[in-house]
Every structure is written in structure tokens, then in C-alpha cells.
Amino acid sequence: MATIKHLLQQEVFLRDDERLVGVISVSKPSKKKKTSYLCAVLNTTETPIRVCVYVVKKADRGDAYKKQLSWLLKELRVVDGKNSDKEMPEFDLHFEKVYKWVASCPKDRDSFISCLWRLSRRYLIQKPDFVNISEDLLIDITQPQDPSEVSKSVDDLSIEEDYQALTSKEETDLELLMSECAVAISNAEAFAEQLGKQLSVLDGANIHSIMGSEDQVLNLMRLLDDGINEAERIERKLDSYDNILVNVKEQMEVMKEKDRLMRIRNTNHQCLLEELNSLVSQLDLDMKHISALCDGDLASPGAIYECTAAAQALHKCMNAKIHAGLLRMGAVEEQHKRFNKLAANFSKRLAHHLNNLFIHQGNEIEETWNHMSSELSMPNHDVMHRELVVYADLMHWLKDTDSSIFNSLCAVYHENLCKLYTKEISEFLENAKQKMIAKPDKSGKHSATLTPKLSGSATSLGKLSDLHLRGRSSSVQSMESANFLNILSVHLDTKGLFDQILETVLGEMERVCIAEQDFCVRFFHLVEKAAIVESKDEDEDQEVWTLRTPPKLRRKSSIILDDYFVENLGQGLMQKRSTSHLRQINDTVRVMMAELFPTLDTELNGFLAFADKQDSMYSMFMLVRMSQHVINTQDMGSFLSLIFGNCLIKVKRNFDNHILAHIKGIEEAKISKKTRCGIIIFVHNFEDFANFAETIFKGSDRHTDLDKAYAKLVNVIFEQIERVANEHVKTPPAVIMMENYHRMFSILSQLKIASLESEKKKAKQLYTENLHQYTTNLLGRPLEKLHIFFEGVEAQMAKGVKAEEVGFQLAFSKQELRKVIKEYTPKEIKKIFEHMYKKVEKQLCEEENLLQVVWHDMQDEFTKQYNYYNDRITKCYPDSQISLEFTIHDVLHFFSDIAQSH
DSSP: OOHHHHIIIIIIIGGGGOOEEEEEEEETEEEEEEEEEEEEEETTTSSOOOEEEEEEOOSSSSSSEEEEEEEGGOOOOEOSSSSSSSSOOOEEEEESEEEEEEEEEEEHHHHHHHHHHHHHHHHHHSSOOOESSOOGOOOOOOSOOOHHHHHHHHHHHHHSSSOOOOOOHHHHHHHHHHHHOOOTOOOOOHHHHHHHHHHHHHHHHHHHHHHHHHHHHHHHHHHHHHHHHHHHHHHHHHHHHHHHHHHHHHHHHHHHHHHHHHHHHHHHHHHHHHHHHHHHHHHHHHHHHHHHHHHOSSHHHHHHHHHHHHHHHHHHHHHHHOOGGGGGGGHHHHHHHHHHHHHHHHHHHHHHHHHHHHHHHHHHHHHHHHHHSSSSOOOOHHHHHHHHHHHHHHHHHHHHHHHHHHHHHHHHHHHHHHHHHHHHHHHHHHHHHHHHHHEEOOTOOEEEEOOOOOOOOHHHHHHHHGGGGSOOOHHHHHHHHHHHHHHHHHHHHHHHHHHHHHHHHHHHHHHHHHHHHHHHHHHHHHSSOOOOOOEEEESOHHHHHHHBOOOOGBBSSOOOOOOOOOSSHHHHHHHHHHHHHHHOOOHHHHHHHEEESHHHHHHHHHHHHHHHHHHHHHHHHHHHHHHHHHHTTTTSSSHHHHHHHHHHHHHHHHHHHHHOOOOHHHHTTOOOSSSSSOOOOHHHHHHHHHHHHHHHHOOOTHHHHHHHHHHHHHHHHHHHHHHHHHHHHHSHHHHHHHHHHHHHHHHHHHHTTTTGGGHHHHHHHHHHHHHHHHHHHHHOOSHHHHHHHHHHHHHHHHOOGGGGGGGGSGGGOOHHHHHHHTTHHHHHHHHHHHHHHHHHHHHSSSTOOOHHHHHHHHHHHHHHHHHHHHHHHHHHHHHHHHHHSSOOOHHHHHHHHHHHHH
């Protein structure tokens, strides 16, 4: 162990001026083959001296040692020897956690634990606990029994060790000492003798110094004796003073006790006076307040303000915080009875006045509405609200003072306003229905005459457009087209009128409900703990409370309510919802609004159902408008949000039914088989529907619903185009699919909707495939005999005959080839092309204008055949000077000339 100790001192600790005083070879219980060293180390260069415990381990590569873990000795909490009666190598050290070790032998373990004991006793104030350790190892170095034990306890750390390396400072001092003696290295005995002489000289000097200071020590002793005598004299004098002051002390204690009692009495008198003053001030109601409560006018604004102040003062007196003991005083009980009587009388007088006011104002609004019921607007209740809101503070007082009277007033208000709102909403929506079905006169205004239903299903525009898409004479077609445009103009004007009516209906409902809710919340104090939004008026210094409403409905209110958001109303709405607007709404608000507007949900749903029955295309307007108003009412309280949200769900269902009706119309479409097909009616209908829908949904959050509808419609149209192509007998299937897929590609390209990108690519692909198929089938093999001849040539080559030897076959000789070629003169070729052009012209419709596209594609296809024939002649009949009687230039000229002539 001495060898490893010396090695660790040199390699690990010497460079940090640390001295290794204890080391032990250890391993962990679970890994006994991997050994490391626990080292106790002193660092004497720092003040105070620092003691550390290190875990030193050999590096993975090489023979060098390195520090792996380190702790200060003061961090050690417990040293556990496991068993004090039995020798064993295991022990535990408790630092920030418990570290379990196994020593190489019990003797080394005991030696290291003893080292830790001595270091902790010497250098630590807060010492660790040593448990389960033999008492023989724990020697108390702070209380030695004799001088020899003292010497051992002080120096045992150094004596115990076999070897201690010199520190850098000790090495420097030793080198300086040796440099002063020339023979220090060559003659050790002479050096030792010289050191002994120097030590003797120093001892003699110390003895002379001690003997020289003896007189001074005697003088100091004499001075100390004199000081002791003087102190004893002063102490005797102080004792005499103490005896004199004994009587004075007793008298001062009596005076101090009397002064304390006087201060307590004065304090009690002051507290009693303050309590009485406070009690009187709390229970004292000014005479002017009493007069206002008994005889105050409840009709004029000034008097109402005085009554409000008086009621608040009375409430303050009745709810004053008074000690329970004072409440049993006769005067206090009498004053409370007086206050209760005053409050009861004023409550009855206030309730009677407000009851009459509710009934009177309800009748006035109903009469005003009867005079203006022809206008498409709801009556304005702002005047009534302004007249009633001045009683808001009195209603709050009444709510706190007499809840039964307050509830009775709420019931009266509900009863009168419920009937009024039921009638107003019913007549308003009936008026809206009449305006919706009215037709415009010559001046552009709408009369009350009912128009025939232009469209009762989703295919209304398609039915109208079908007038000019069937095979008719040009004169009849032009007349019907003019008729179609007139009808379509009226149709679209009706749609615009409905959009205006719908926006007016929803806007008026929103205005009336929000105004009534704001009033009820403020007047009846429905929400006690509501979130308040504070703002400043630009022209006033006073604070104003502003309700978060849409810009058109901005109004001032004292309280802002939370929203009740209806689930499953669309992703757009979810994105618009801001978490900063989430607030707690009182259920009382919801209940009161439902009582005031009991028929709103039914009436509004009835109006929307009536509109959908008039024309299912109205569902698109309703979906967009209703979504916007649901967003507007999110912060207006849950009642209106819930009403609009439920309507929105039903409108969305109507929109889905509208799309299903479109799909059904497409699937049941019947096409005339007597004339050429052209663009199918439902493709025209989809184009009209898409253009019309885009104008409605532009900028709307519900465009995602329209995109889904587009995808369903387009997929069904693709399927039905193929069905019609297979069923039609007049027009080739490839022509029908080519023209209609081309039109669908054009429509989807104009819409520029990202979600339909795959459908657009599919339409283009199907168009291209059918164009190629039609061109290939129509062109066929115009040089039929020549084609059959070269098919035989290909068959011979497939049997193994070389290309240049095919001409030696009798059936495929040069003479046979020339005979076939002579049959296809330029004149004959042009005649074939003209026949094909007339056939294409007859089969394609003029509306889609694909004739030149097909003709150009046929030119390319024939050019490929021409090049193929030339290539076969060159390879199979080299140097024969045989060629077709027309050139590629002739072919291009024929195609161009025929196209221009038609």
C-alpha cells in the first residue's frame, strides 16, 4: 500500500500541492473485479485547511490515474462500518447519497476509517456520525490522558505513515539550507554536525533571552496585584451605594405600577369613545335620505338620483359591521327595526312604480310597432332602456334588500316583454317572407305579387339553361336564348334580394337581442362577477365601460359577458375564436334571455326552412351569412350564440341536401340520343353552379364546405360523363368524353381552387387520353393496302428473314411494292383527308371548338405512319429507288389547305 500511496502522491496530488494522508483499495459490491482507490487528502496551502475525499481510478487507456469523484470531508454525514463486533471489509459512506464499498481486507478498512475519524475530529466543526464501528478505532484526540497521548494525537497522522513526500515549499527551504553548506551533499556527517552546532547556538540564544526578561515579568506581576487591590476598593464603595438605594427602588416600583394602571384606563376610555362614535356614525341616517325614501318622486331624474343615494345610505346602515355584543344593545335593536320598516315601505313604493312603468312602456312600443310594421326592421327599444336604466342602482338595492319583490318585478318584465317580442319577431319574419317572394316591377321595386317558383330544386339553373342546349333550329334557339337570359336575370336578381333580406333579418335579430341582453344584465344585475373591459372616452376624464360588439353594433355597457361557443360549427369559426375573449357567463342571463325570446329559435328556423323551400340554392347564402353572425356573437353571451349556432347546423344540413340533390340530378340526367351529344347539360350546370357559388362564398370561412361539395360533384360528373358516352348512339364515346373532360378542365382551371388540383389533373389526363384515342380510331389506316403489305414484311422479319433479304420473297418483291404505292397518288390522299375532315366536323360540336385540335393531332398521327413506311422501304429495299408518290411536304400542305378551306 505504501508503493501505491507514493505513486498516487506523485502522479495525482503533488501538482495541486495536496498531501495524501490515507488510501484504501476498494470496489463496489456488484463489481468486485473493478478496483479503485479511496483517498483522504489534505490541502494545507488554503486557509482554513481543506480536507477532501477522492475516488481515483486508472484511466481506460494507459497506466495513468485520474480523479473520478470528489467530496469535501465536511459533506460526509455518516460512516457506517456495518458491524462493530465482527471484522468485515464492507463499509458505507453517506455523502449526497449512500456509497457502498468493499475494502481489499478488514485491516485496511479499519485503518482508513480511523484516518477519517482523526481528520474529522481535527478539522471539522460539524462532525459526521461513525456507526457500527469498534470503539478501539475511535480515539478522542481532543482529550488525551497523558503527555505521550497528546503527542501521539497531534502527530499520529504523520507518524503512522511509512513515507511522506515533501511539499514544494519544504523542498525550497531544504535546498536553501543545503546551499549554505558546501559539503551538504558530499559529506552528510559534516552537514549534520554543522546543523547541530547551529541548533545549539539557537538554544543558547533562547535561554539568554528568557533570563534577560525576568525583571520585566516581576514588574508586570506587581502591576497586576495593584490593579486587583484597586478593583476590590471600588467594589466595596459600590456595595455601600447599593444599600442606600434599596428604599428608593421599592418606592419607584410602586409608582411604576400606578402609572401602568392609569395608562390602561385611559386607553380603555379612548377605545370606548371611538367605538361609540363609530356605532353612532354607522347607524345615523340623514334626514334628507329619510325624506327621499318616504316621499321622494320616482319619476323625475333628479329625484331618482336622490332616492338612489338614500337607498344606498340605508343599505350601508343596515349592513354596517358591528360587534355581536353591541347588536344586543336596546338602541341598536330599535334603530334596526326603524331601518327595516323604512326599507320595506320604500321597496313596496318602488315595486309599484316600476310595475306600472313596465306595463305602460310595453304598450307604447306595441302601438309604435303597429304604425311601422310595413318596414323590414325590428322596433327600437333604446328609448325604453334609457328610461329604465336610471333605476338600475335601485334594482340592485332591491335585489339585496328584498329578493321576493325583486323576483316579482323580473316576472312582470318577462311577462310583458315576452309577449311583445313574440309578436314583433313573428310579424317581422312574416314581413321578410312576403318581401322575399315579391317580384320586381318596372321601377326596380318589389311588389307583393307572388312570382312562380323559378326553382324548387338544386338543378334550377340547369333547367333554365337546358332551353338553349338542345338540338333546335337556329331561329328557335335564338328566341329561347333571349327568353332564357331574361328569366335568368330575374332569377339572379331574386337571389340578390334574398341575400339582402337574410342579412337584414340576422342583423336585426342580433341588434335586438344584444341590446336587450345588455340592458337586462345592467338593469337586473344578473352577473355579479363579470369581466370588465375598461377604456377611456376621448372627450371625458371619467371611465367608461365598452361592450365588445361588432363595429355596426358598438354600444356602451357596464358588463361584458362570455360566449357560449357551439361545437362542430366549422374549422373557420374555430380559428377565429380567441382565447382572450373566454369569460364566465352567469346561467341567469341565459335563462332570462330564453324567457324573453321563447319563440326566437322556432321562428328563425321556420324562416330559414321557408327560404330553403323557395329555393334550395338559398342554403348557400344562409350558410355564409349565418357563419358570419355566429362569429359576431361569440362575445355577446351564450344565448344568441346558441340560437345562431343551432340554426347554422340546420343550414349546413340544408346545404348538404342541396348538394345531394345536385348529385341526384346529375345521376338521373337524360340526354337526347337523336342529335349529337356535345357538352352534357350537367357539365353546363356545374359551371353555372361554380360561378354562382364563388360569388357567394368569396372570402368566407365556409369555403372549405364548398370545396368538399365541389369534390363530390366533380367525381360524380366524371362517372356520369362515362355513362352518357357509353349510352349515346349518335356520337362516338371518345368524342363525348374528350369534349366534356376538356370543358371540365377549363372550368376547374378558372376556379383556381387548390383542393381540386387533383381533379383538374385527372380531367386533363382523361381529355388527353380520349383525344388520342379518338384521333387514332378515326384516322385508322388510310393507306390500308400499304399497311397490310408492310405487316407481311414485319412477319417475315419476325421469322428470321433479314430486312435486306425481304425483297427476294415473291409476295414482297419490289414489283409488288411498286403496285401498292401507285394506288396512293397525291390526289387520292387529299381525297381521303377531306373525307376525314368532314367526318370530324360532323361529330364535334362547335361550342367546345376542338376541331382544329383534333385535326392537328390527326396530322401528327399520319406523319408518324408516313415516316414508318419510309423507314421500312429504306431498310428492306435499299438502293431500289422506290418511294411514296407524295412527300411529307405534300401531307402538311393537304392538312393545312383543308383546314383553311373550311
